[in-house]
Amino acid sequence: MEPRSASAAGKDFPYTARTTCYIEVHEDGTVTHGGGHAAYERAVAGKSRLFAVWPGEWSSHLFVIDDLDEYAKAHGLKHDEERTGLKEHVHEMRWEPAPHANDSPRSPYISVDVKLDCGCDIHDRRAFAAQMKEQQGWDVATSGGWGSSGAPGGRKTYTLRVRRKSLTS
Numbered sequence: 001m002e003p004r005s006a007s008a009a010g011k012d013f014p015y016t017a018r019t020t021c022y023i024e025v026h027e028d029g030t031v032t033h034g035g036g037h038a039a040y041e042r043a044v045a046g047k048s049r050l051f052a053v054w055p056g057e058w059s060s061h062l063f064v065i066d067d068l069d070e071y072a073k074a075h076g077l078k079h080d081e082e083r084t085g086l087k088e089h090v091h092e093m094r095w096e097p098a099p100h101a102n103d104s105p106r107s108p109y110i111s112v113d114v115k116l117d118c119g120c121d122i123h124d125r126r127a128f129a130a131q132m133k134e135q136q137g138w139d140v141a142t143s144g145g146w147g148s149s150g151a152p153g154g155r156k157t158y159t160l161r162v163r164r165k166s167l168t169s
């Protein structure tokens with residue numbers, strides 16, 4: 001079976017779908033399962049080749065991961081402005097405790113309204129959380145609810161849950 005090209009499938013390629021299985025073929029011919037950071041490093045170094053099985057409804061297709069950059073961006077191994085909506089800079093932001101949140105005072109998390117004056121959008125909460133950890137020392141919750149409000153095209157207000165203790169810096 002000739003593998004197809006993942007890069008030819010473009011942005012539609014389901015790099016992070018639960019059903020996509022990665023196969024790594026090492027220099028010595030050994031075949032292992034699973035992608036991840038180490039596999040990416042080996043593939044970039046030319047020590048292995050990455051393939052993916054994309055299971056279809058009737059048959060599965062084998063793809064060669066020929067755009068490792070795209071693979072890395074999809075898996076968050078590399079920052080991707082387009083996917084995350086976030087520039088790789090220190091965000092110009094304003095924040096305040098969300099006025100209408102019903103956080104229990106005993107909850108370790110507090111709801112916070114965030115406005116990004118730099119013009120970034122949060123499409124990927126995990127990526128934003130990683131940036132906030134670095135820039136503000138915040139522990140932003142990456143599970144549970146979050147939301148955004150604001151007129152379309154206008155500046156949005158994001159409501160995120162942040163660990164109370166990490167805010168007091």
Ligand SMILES: [Zn+2]
Pocket residue numbers: 086087089090091092116118119120
């Ligand atoms: Zn920004």
